Amino acid sequence: MRLLAACSACVIYLLIHYSSVAHASADNISIKELLVEIIDSNINVDCRIKYVLDDKIKAAISNGIEVSFILDIELRMEREFWLDTSVAELSREFRIKYHALSKQYVMIDTENGHERSFPDLFSAFFFIGHLRNNHLASIDILELDKQYYVRARARLQAEKLPLPLRIKSYFSPDWRPSSGWTSWPM
């Protein structure tokens, strides 16, 4: 009886987990392209991301809620008989908020603190959806006899939402859109 209850709980958890992931990856954020270039012994990544957000998030931004998006890029090494490992990681975080006085959407790159204003959300997401020359690692860390691949994930940082919305995000996947991990071979 206890085993049956435990199994049922696991099945319910997996169903909820995968349904939310599938929902998020299908409608919200998707990584369209990941281009890896070796420039001057550096591994650079160009990334094209499509942000299709729920109206609730757009409304929240338009009402002055600051929303944070993050792009995680990992260079991973394949391993036999064991889990793959990450050899280099890169994160780009952008915060977007609405400036009521100027009716502009302000995008802040948290890496360098640069701000840019956009007249609409489309322009703002277009900007953070085309990230070029992201320095991932030096080519020196690569081993010749190993297989590598790059994977990326863009998502809304629900943990940085204001508290009332954060609690909502626990119960609604609409408030935590994510592209899920998308891999490209090198």
Place this chain on the structure above:
Amino acid sequence: MADVKKSAIRERWWLAVLFAALIAAILLMADATQSVAYFGRLHNWLLPINTVLLAIFLGLIAYNVGQLLRQLRRSAPGSRLTLRLVLLFVVIAAMPVFIVYTFSIWLLQKGVDSWFDVQVEQALQDAVDLSRSSLDLHIRTLSQQAAPLVKQFVGADSFNATLTINDLLGSTGAAEIALFDPNNRIIASGSAEPTTVVPQIPAESVLQLASQGESYIALEPVQETSFQIRMVFPVPADLPAGETRLLQFIYPVSDRIGSLAENVQNAFGQYNELIYLRTPLKQNFILILTLVLSLGVLFAVFAAFYWSRVLVEPIRELVEGTKAVAAGQYHKKLVVQQKDDLGLLVASFNRMTERLTVARDTTIINQRIIENQRTYLQTILEHLSSGVLSLDNSLALKTINASASEILQVNMNQFVGKQFMQIGVTHDFLKEFCLSVLNKLKQTSEEWQIELEVFTPQGRKNIVCKSVRLPSEEESQSGYVLVFDDVTTLLQAQRDSAWGEVARRLAHEIKNPLTPIQLSAERLRRKLLPNLAAEQSDLVDRATHTIVQQVESMKLMVNDFSDYARMPVMEPEPLNLNDLVSDTVELYKGDQQNVNITLELDSHALHIRGDSVRLRQVLHNLIKNAIEAMPKGQKCEVGITTFPFDYSNSKYAGIQIIDNGPGFPEDVLPHVFDPYMTTKQKGNGLGLAIVKKIVEEHNGAIRAENQHGGGAMINVRFPLYGYAVQRDKPRLGAKAK
């Protein structure tokens, strides 16, 4: 006992810890409602703590509910009371919680809404509009200044455009001027700040707007507290097929204006954010409140289970203890877990069981003592030769002993519990005995003694009966006890002894003068007879002859007396009674014409132990008695039967002699075996007395009675030789039997 206490202490600790956690959660909740920021900081703790508590309470309650259901299914003692108490506690706890919850929801709605003011909101909106108007005026002035400058860049190449830009930077006050191609590539640019190398690229939507020939003029925030004005104008191509380029001006806004505008923006932005978050915030407060109150209710339910169990436990133990005591387990001890009234009750129960145990042990010991005494008395009673009866106050028979049945010749066990008079009603020959005893009992309550004569089927019995009242404080134990003895044999022995003494003296006193009388008579006859005349001689002859004859007769009578009084030494030996009877009867065959003796002997040999000479005398006397009893001229029919029989657990050989004579006169029958009791003219009355004496010397018994159809019947019995006399074991509890 120690385990139970440890378990109770552990449970109380758990309850205290859970209660402390609940209080902490409520306090956190209370603190969290003070401000949104504080709520945000505590939120990370509130949810996990409450969730964990919720899971713990739900688990504990589920466990307790399951336990209670199992107890209810098996109808465990106290389970129904526990259910009632739990329901009562839950209802008592839930009602105020529900009221508080409803009131809190209402208060939350009103409280959060009170943070916002319509006037403040309108004021902020007005401030924003005012700022916009002010800035728009400034922007409009600048755009009117910048718009005509676009013509200077029509058809200008990169070099000329750069020169123009540098000129304009100085004259227009712009912070940055840049010229872009349709693909947003820089053709020329210039900045008032020497450090700025790369111009700010316009956004994608601006490019689209410009491509459609529209200008873009907007105030843009820069960094935290400053603004800039971006103007993007399409630059018409100098040729029809040429590309439309974009000219971008960026004007700075003064720090003073920027600072003021930012203040307005910050205030409006924060207020707008709060308004937007109002609904989710209320939802969150309600969620947390619901969570905490749910915890409160669950804690109350769990506490209800705990306290119900604590309250019911002593009662349950008492129920089990009472059942155990009812089942005779007086050693049952209950654990005193509490020092309250229920604990006192449990302690009292334990004292009661202790006393019951002592009382039961004492009772058992007393019962054993009483049983032993009863057995002892019963054994004595059963082996008493005297009959003993006890009667209650209503004169109903309570107890008897075996000798009572033997003496009265009835089975007395059937009368136990019945009225004493019922014995006389059932057995007619005991009617006089019962009436006499009852009369005596009614006459006096003192000790008394009477001698009664009872005519049982086996003959007359002399019974000496004594009675004494049984003193007792209890009515059920009081009554009478009757003790009676069969003194028939004793009286008979005394009579026989007296008659023997009489006979011996009579023989001695009479026999001595008889010889001189006889000698004197013969001498007279010898001396006088020859000398007297014939007439006188004849007289003397007759007189002396009579004297001699009577003396002889008297001698015979004296000899009989002598024989009766003499106690010759008996020489017993085993013999067959059938042979003895046959040999004796053989002597009578052929001698007498008017006598017919019919023998009916048992097919089996009847061995007895006795003196054959004396037993022959018995048979001779009895046969002779039968023959002599027959009137002259009538034929005497004598029947002799031998048979074995059981009587009073002993085996006997019986002889029955019947005749066709007149039988015994009724007034003589009771004394037929007494000496000198005869109905014959020439009899000395010693025949049957001697017979009885010989029979009794052989441990036998003799009884005389008349047949219904006429004629006498003599029954004699002797113990069979070779059969030990078997008697019942001492009978205990004759009353019950």
